[in-house]
Amino acid sequence: MDHVSFSHPYRLARKGKEVIELFREKNPVPDDNGIAKLKMTMIINETLRLYPPVLGMTRTASREIRLGDLLLPADIELVILCLVTHNDPEIWGEDAHLFKPDRFAEGITKAAKNTMAYLPFGLGPRTCVGPNFAMIEVKLALSMILQRYTFTLSQTYVHSPVRLTTHPQHGVQIILHAL
């Protein structure tokens, strides 16, 4: 599996170049204007699809309700696992298990057959309040790294994502190359 977002040298070089071109000087803190122009969103979306930090959420049926073929009694508690919906080949295609940011090329609504299936930040009235803030944080941190370094995965890295909340069990050993 092509499991690590920035491990591909071509992708990494392209992103680093984009960051440097956008922010011109080598080391300034990227501003909000520059961050808005960064095209990392597809990569972040795909990472959140395969490795959602929050695996799922619960909901309680406030009344009896029909859900497709299911008749759910009132007060039943539902566990909605985005880990399942994010990996379903019927929704994402046979390549569901592959890291392919391009599936988000036309935005989240066009990436899957069922847009409700993409839930890294939840859905509905109790959806996460922080997606925009989180995206800015990720782009800011990555930009500041890519302005200064390229990086490759160390051969000692063992791919073992563990859950609650999702994180690499043995850490991520990377080799930084100063630019």
Ligand code: HEM
């Ligand atoms: C990658 C980063 C993040 C992920 C993946 C994430 C994911 C989630 C998920 C799955 C929920 C449950 C939504 C639901 O039940 O429908 C949630 C709720 C929430 N998140 Fe986030 N979150 C992130 C970052 C943040 C940040 C940066 C903030 C605050 C600045 C934040 C604040 C909240 C709050 C307050 C709720 C509870 C909302 C409610 O119950 O009404 N989250 N988040």
